[in-house]
Amino acid sequence: MNIKSSINSFLTIILSCVFYLMMTSTIKAQVYQQTAQKSDFWQHVRFGGGLGLNFGNNFTNINVAPSAVYQVNEYFAAGIGLSGSYVKQKNYYDSYIYGASIITLFNPLPEIQLSAELEQLRVNNTYTQFNPHIEDDFWNTALFLGAGYRVENFTIGVRYNVLFKESNNVYSEAFLPFVRIYF
Known part of the structure; x- marks a missing residue:
């Protein structure tokens, strides 16, 4: 395994983690917003x-x-x-x-x-x-x-x-x- 493929793998893992954190925080924000709104x-x-x-x-x-x-x-x-x-x-x-x-x-x-x-x-x-x-x-x-x-x-x-x-x-x-x- 060379350095270039190791860096690509590392960046893929980091970007995947960042994407996962962004998605979960967006979903949590949406759930909070929906529960914070008053029911009609x-x-x-x-x-x-x-x-x-x-x-x-x-x-x-x-x-x-x-x-x-x-x-x-x-x-x-x-x-x-x-x-x-x-x-x-x-x-x-x-x-x-x-x-x-x-x-x-x-x-x-x-x-x-x-x-x-x-x-x-x-x-x-x-x-x-x-x-x-x-x-x-x-x-x-x-x-x-x-x-x-x-x-x-x-x-x-x-x-x-x-x-x-x-x-x-x-x-x-x-x-x-x-x-x-x-x-």
């Missing part, structure tokens, strides 16, 4: 939900239902919701209902909103007009398909529970009106 995930999340209060002659109904959706694009959003309610008719019954739901929203036109919502509720009813009291505890699953008229963040419409059972004592009808607001 939260810019696509919209929050909303419902709040219901109803008081009458020996009757109380309180409902809280927060939800959040991720706006994938101008046509489609998907998200989750929680629901909790307390209903009492004095000397007749007490009801505690709580659960969660998964919702998808589709806007084929800006004014039209179609929705599908799968809801799972735990229902705890106590009928106090009987002695001893009768307790009726069960899970209720609902699948709502809905359509509504939308103006910006506000939608009003009707939804249909395709799994409706009158015997479950959760919803009185399969068709239910809704008002939906997401900010």
Whole structure:
């Protein structure tokens, strides 16, 4: 092996090491830059939900239902919701209902909103007009398909529970009106 080939080999090794160090530092800088940038995930999340209060002659109904959706694009959003309610008719019954739901929203036109919502509720009813009291505890699953008229963040419409059972004592009808607001 002569001196010239040894120098060429040495320079090749040095240049390879320099190239390797430059590439790894460039890749590390890019990874750092990507992780340093803020994710735009939260810019696509919209929050909303419902709040219901109803008081009458020996009757109380309180409902809280927060939800959040991720706006994938101008046509489609998907998200989750929680629901909790307390209903009492004095000397007749007490009801505690709580659960969660998964919702998808589709806007084929800006004014039209179609929705599908799968809801799972735990229902705890106590009928106090009987002695001893009768307790009726069960899970209720609902699948709502809905359509509504939308103006910006506000939608009003009707939804249909395709799994409706009158015997479950959760919803009185399969068709239910809704008002939906997401900010």
